[in-house]
Amino acid sequence: MSRLKLLIVLFLITFFNGFAQNGILSDEAKVSILTIGTASESHTLYGHTGLRVQDQQRGIDVVYNFGYFDFDTPFFLAKFVKGDLQYFVATNQYPDFEYNYRQENRSIFEQTLNLTKTQKQQLFDRLNQTLFSEERFYTYKFIDRNCTTMVIDKVNEVLGSKVIASKKPVEKTYREILNPYLSINFFQKLGVNIIFGPKTDKKAEVLFLPLELMEALKSTKIDGQPLVSETKTVFEAKPLENTFSIWNNIYFFSALVLLVLVLKKKGIYIAYFSIMGLLGVFLSGVGFYSFHEEVAWNYNILLFNPTLLIFLYFLKTKNRKWISNLALFNLLCIVVYMVIIINKAQLLLFLPMLITSTVLLSKFAINNRKVR
Template sequence: MGKKLLSFLFLIVFFQGFSQDLQVSENAKVSIITIGTASPSYALYGHTGIRFKDITTNLDVVFNYGAFDFETPNFMLRFVKGDLQYFVTSNPFADFEYSYRHENRSIYEQELDLPIDKIRLLYNNINNSLTSDERFYTYKFIDKNCTTMVIDKVNEVIDSKAIDFQKPQEQTYRSVLFPYANEQFLQQLGINIIFGTKVDEKATKLFLPLDLMEQLKTVKYNGKPLVTRTSTIFEAQKETPPFNFFDSIYLLIVLLGIIVLLNNRKLTFVYFSILGLLGLFFSLIGLYSFHEEVLWNYNVLLFNPFYLVLLYFFYRNNVQKIKRVKWFILLLLVIYVILVINKVYLISVLPIILTNFILLLRTKTNQSK
């Protein structure tokens, strides 16, 4: 593997890239490969690849978008900022299939009905990009990922936007994403509180692997179905995970319930500190990052940086300013409730909302017990 460690992280799978110099023959076929979901965060939404198979030249390769190099200088800062360079890699299909079978993730294949000149053009475009600057791109969670890159490459060679949503969708991006983490409450909560207003827009962009697979069933090209054959290469054996109290809303309710019932001033202030620091983090990330999904994050009204200001005035024993900041935070909390009342994750944050209201309303404005 040399000095490069490639990994797909949050929608990314580990592969070593290589280049194929073979030219495809008249017998070449191209297909879209869809990988099913899994529990780890990088596999939560599945994966899309594009396969070229040619029995004449013994070519059988899958191209994958979304690889990056952990050795990139300032890797974590660039990842958070959203200017980390991702790139396309290729892998023998046998290795590709084995790795996903090993992870117990389903593998589906949809063969495309394209003329051989289009298949050759598509293969050459992607294969040649492995050794050019076109190999690199700036990843965007919704707008530019492993699925959208495959869509763009196919649409480019067929000179159309055949693969796309055919009409505006009624669901928002947040609603589309929400069910993928239904069995992992803490991950689902984390995803929803770090996302801002962009994911509340109507989901007019086709960006998830399983949605692409469904959409391809109805796509037509030159008056005929684009997909000629759909097959299941491997069907994962799904098992319903046992109930995990430590990854459920009940854990959150119990922890917050303890804080409310103990009515301990120091514990309340620790809780306010955590809220304030999280709010400060969300605010700074929104200013720092190029990821549009984390911009304008109204969850800072729940995890509010002004809790830190409130604690400061408690430390200074400034009664007047304590009152003003306290009621200001309560006002922002009411606004937050109005904003999330119709959001899919309302139940997830409801225990936090109620706890914040209770603790703020009964917080005294002086330091006497």
């Protein structure tokens, strides 16, 4: 869908409340931040943030939603991976917004902001200016620009400073904040920790997740007064059955990886090193291709090493010298890798692969060393 067509569609969607959004808010107007709970789909794992403007006198009850993207965008997946996918803001009538998330069984929390009438009007005007201009589009960044950070920026703009921010001193890293959201799906958690590099090991200076924002707002003050005048639970999601998966957990994964050592089959060794090497090629390609800082300079390539594919070539051609050399090289990379991640949150996730790779590579290095 072209940008022109998309603008036309969005204009029609917002047409019926557009005229009401251009005017002077009454003294009864309220502005609140809406936080939506998590779900199991990949795009719902971390929740969602919206900004609600309500004015019963003017017949306004609208949510500004910065989380829209167009699946029909040409080369959608490639753009998403590269980091130049355009997201945009659109509006929903609040009853529709609430109904949709109730249907999805996702909790809804509302925090009313303690803003002056002037600040409410400025925010309302600024949101509408963004909504009906090219400013509605923005380049999505996992940490730095998303539905939560965009709401924070809009509110901080009318407050005149970065009132809404991470609480100092920051104690957790981005990775430490993200991992609990992935606890119900081990392989998703493993994949995220493989593809994310050193940026996510930095202290979480940016407030970027909806639920983290909600908690921060509870203690945020401006001019000595709480920024949030009221926090309420609009809808609490019904608890889901906690079903244990036989295969989707660290125990199954550890047993599967360590089984490579137990079976002692050359074909299994080749399959294992092929997977590790191909993952390294993927990490290298994404690191060079993508604008996402989260995947750049990924030290996981020291474990998922592309040179393992060259190692397999020499294993096939029975070149003992280079089998030993590449095994030793990869062992050296693993030593460096261990130094890097020894105090990182993902160490236990990767431990089965660290053990298996170290044992196998040591075996190949010893068995193929030069005989005098």
